[in-house]
Amino acid sequence: MQVLDRIESIEMYRLLTMYQMLKLETKGMKHSRGSVYALIKKEFGLKGTKQSVLEQFGKLIGKTE
Numbered sequence: 001m002q003v004l005d006r007i008e009s010i011e012m013y014r015l016l017t018m019y020q021m022l023k024l025e026t027k028g029m030k031h032s033r034g035s036v037y038a039l040i041k042k043e044f045g046l047k048g049t050k051q052s053v054l055e056q057f058g059k060l061i062g063k064t065e
Helices: 007-026 036-044 050-061
Strands: none
Touching: 007 036, 007 050, 036 050
């Protein structure tokens, strides 16, 4: 088990979690606390469909699959 104790590590964990949540939203699942799609669009100024925002956000955080 790894402890995330630096601000950068915690922020990267948050971004990766948001990325995975958005992947699930593109497959039809919903989050109980609202749409992470809307949160990502607002926070990072991205536009488009869920799939295109997923691709843009993945490039932004360096996540390519």
